[in-house]
Amino acid sequence: MANQAGQVVRILYKELVEGDLRKLQAKSNDSDTGGGARDFRFGAYNTLLPVIKQMFPQTVKESRKRGGQMVQIDVFKGVFSWTNAMGGVQSKEAYFEPPTDVRPSEGRIARVHEYPCFDASHVKIGAGNRVLLLLIQLHDGSVWPHYAEETSLRTPNAWHPLVAKELLDCLDAVRPVNQAVIGYRDFTNAGRYCNGK
Amino acid sequence: MASEDCKQALKLLARSRNVLVSGPPGTGKSKLLAEVALAFETAFGIAPSGGAPKLNPVGGIPIPPAAGGADKGVPAPAKTNRKVFRTVFHQNSKYRDFLSGITPAVNKVAGAPDFVIVRGTLYRASEHAKAPNGAALLIIDEINRGPAVQVFGGAIVAIESDKRLAADGSKRAETQFFELLDPVTGNVIEYALPHDLYILAAMNQADASVEPLDVAFLRRWEPLRLEPDKKSLRNFYGLGAKGANVLPDAPASTTDALEASVRAWAAVNEQVALGRGPEFQIGHGVLMSDLKPQTLPLQEALGVLCVGWAKVRAHVEEVFFGDTRGIAAALNALDGPTFNPFKLTETTFADDLRFRLEGPTNFNEDNIYAALRAFARG
Numbered sequence: 001m002a003n004q005a006g007q008v009v010r011i012l013y014k015e016l017v018e019g020d021l022r023k024l025q026a027k028s029n030d031s032d033t034g035g036g037a038r039d040f041r042f043g044a045y046n047t048l049l050p051v052i053k054q055m056f057p058q059t060v061k062e063s064r065k066r067g068g069q070m071v072q073i074d075v076f077k078g079v080f081s082w083t084n085a086m087g088g089v090q091s092k093e094a095y096f097e098p099p100t101d102v103r104p105s106e107g108r109i110a111r112v113h114e115y116p117c118f119d120a121s122h123v124k125i126g127a128g129n130r131v132l133l134l135l136i137q138l139h140d141g142s143v144w145p146h147y148a149e150e151t152s153l154r155t156p157n158a159w160h161p162l163v164a165k166e167l168l169d170c171l172d173a174v175r176p177v178n179q180a181v182i183g184y185r186d187f188t189n190a191g192r193y194c195n196g197k
Numbered sequence: 198m199a200s201e202d203c204k205q206a207l208k209l210l211a212r213s214r215n216v217l218v219s220g221p222p223g224t225g226k227s228k229l230l231a232e233v234a235l236a237f238e239t240a241f242g243i244a245p246s247g248g249a250p251k252l253n254p255v256g257g258i259p260i261p262p263a264a265g266g267a268d269k270g271v272p273a274p275a276k277t278n279r280k281v282f283r284t285v286f287h288q289n290s291k292y293r294d295f296l297s298g299i300t301p302a303v304n305k306v307a308g309a310p311d312f313v314i315v316r317g318t319l320y321r322a323s324e325h326a327k328a329p330n331g332a333a334l335l336i337i338d339e340i341n342r343g344p345a346v347q348v349f350g351g352a353i354v355a356i357e358s359d360k361r362l363a364a365d366g367s368k369r370a371e372t373q374f375f376e377l378l379d380p381v382t383g384n385v386i387e388y389a390l391p392h393d394l395y396i397l398a399a400m401n402q403a404d405a406s407v408e409p410l411d412v413a414f415l416r417r418w419e420p421l422r423l424e425p426d427k428k429s430l431r432n433f434y435g436l437g438a439k440g441a442n443v444l445p446d447a448p449a450s451t452t453d454a455l456e457a458s459v460r461a462w463a464a465v466n467e468q469v470a471l472g473r474g475p476e477f478q479i480g481h482g483v484l485m486s487d488l489k490p491q492t493l494p495l496q497e498a499l500g501v502l503c504v505g506w507a508k509v510r511a512h513v514e515e516v517f518f519g520d521t522r523g524i525a526a527a528l529n530a531l532d533g534p535t536f537n538p539f540k541l542t543e544t545t546f547a548d549d550l551r552f553r554l555e556g557p558t559n560f561n562e563d564n565i566y567a568a569l570r571a572f573a574r575g
Contacts, residue, residue: 005251006253007250008249008251008252081254083254083255083256087255134259136259138252144252144254144259146259158258158262159258159261159262160250160251160260160261160262161262161275163250163260165277187249189235190235
């Protein structure tokens with residue numbers, strides 16, 4: 001049997017936009033991003049939910065305002081892992097919030113500026129170089145956030161061919177110009193989703 | 198991860214391109230087809246391009262190409278445009294549905310042709326494998342339930358691995374062409390099958406309603422035989438290795454009932470193999486389901502066993518159809534123990550000796566354990 005250490009079982013991905021980069025610098029105040037919310041939003045919540053539950057397998061009760069009232073809701077909880085500058089592995093509890101009344105189809109990862117693994121100082125969004133946030137889940141269940149730049153994905157032999165093809169197929173899919181790329185690929189059951197056609 | 202059978206099937210496909218899975222019913226043929234399809238398409242559990250996608254956590258590209266060369270145990274390891282095509286043969290399967298042929302146009306628009314040319318399953322799989330970076334796996338279940346030789350037609354020689362086109366699509370000296378009604382042009386053309394088209398078929402030799410496969414057809418396939426597997430059933434039931442202890446008169450726990458089930462199944466298969474041949478045995482899968490019986494209370498577990506054993510009994514009655522003594526022998530009712538709910542009785546009809554197998558119409562929670570204990574022969 002092949003060595004399963006480090007084996008990727010599923011990838012959840014979404015396109016980063018300039019507003020997301022400002023969130024990471026904790027200075028976002030774009031009106032259409034929620035007035036400075038430091039979170040990454042994931043549309044198609046119901047479609048992505050099975051994958052979200054696998055990446056954030058626990059739930060915790062949190063108080064949130066819904067319909068003007070404070071209520072207890074279930075927030076998905078998992079752990080993000082990353083490698084620090086010294087090469088050591090670090091982990092931190094991560095939370096995925098279900099949709100709000102105002103945005104019923106969007107889930108979100110909150111307070112992204114508090115996670116060093118989301119540091120996007122090394123990626124540059126531009127024409128022909130869209131950037132995808134990848135949540136990479138491994139065989140051991142750990143989830144590792146990373147970025148993927150379009151130019152590197154299009155570089156032959158830079159990425160694993162299955163992963164490059166999956167991400168490029170979704171980047172190249174037809175969608176409205178104002179719609180960000182989002183999707184997932186599950187290598188364990190051939191499950192996949194891409195919001196383009 | 199991929200099972201050993203799955204990895205073996207992939208290895209044989211990589212080597213021979215055409216693999217024929219055979220085995221008694223319930224040995225996991227269809228399950229294996231589904232597993233190989235998933236592994237081929239998703240590359241999970243197998244090693245495309247030298248390895249499955251792995252994380253490189255220490256900077257640079259997070260999921261780079263795997264180190265090492267192509268894995269010889271995987272079909273078309275470097276191809277990323279992988280697709281699985283599926284069909285099931287039956288008495289009405291036709292060459293037209295598999296390769297190409299003319300069929301009336303249904304719901305055609307005014308002025309359109311009255312006939313269209315069908316793009317059959319093998320043709321579509323072949324065309325996909327001929328596309329850039331393409332590889333196709335064609336799965337044919339129940340291949341001997343239809344007229345396989347007629348359905349393959351002129352392609353029967355061309356499917357052989359050494360009669361295919363070269364990996365780059367070019368013609369080789371050994372490439373075998375056959376005539377095909379081209380769905381694109383409507384002309385009869387010379388056609389050959391591509392390098393990265395893989396065909397995985399399955400058949401059950403014990404079925405009565407099957408078409409014979411001739412030797413010339415069979416030798417173009419690499420065989421992969423599945424057998425009834427006692428270890429799989431014991432693992433499914435959560436049982437360890439078989440002990441030397443005899444089965445108790447009455448089950449004290451769910452484990453006792455499951456142990457009786459395994460032993461009875463093995464003993465019945467032994468009798469079937471002796472009486473009708475090993476290909477007529479019943480596989481372990483017939484007693485397996487989504488339910489884990491070892492997690493159930495005894496009475497519920499007995500109820501679950503009744504469902505599986507109704508199928509085993511039906512199989513025994515089918516393979517020994519018209520042979521009452523054969524059925525009785527398989528169920529240990531010839532000179533079996535007194536607690537066996539089944540008994541062979543003799544009577545006369547028109548001065549002729551007749552046998553009759555007497556026993557419960559159906560298994561239930563009250564009679565299943567005694568039956569299994571009797572079938573198990575100790």
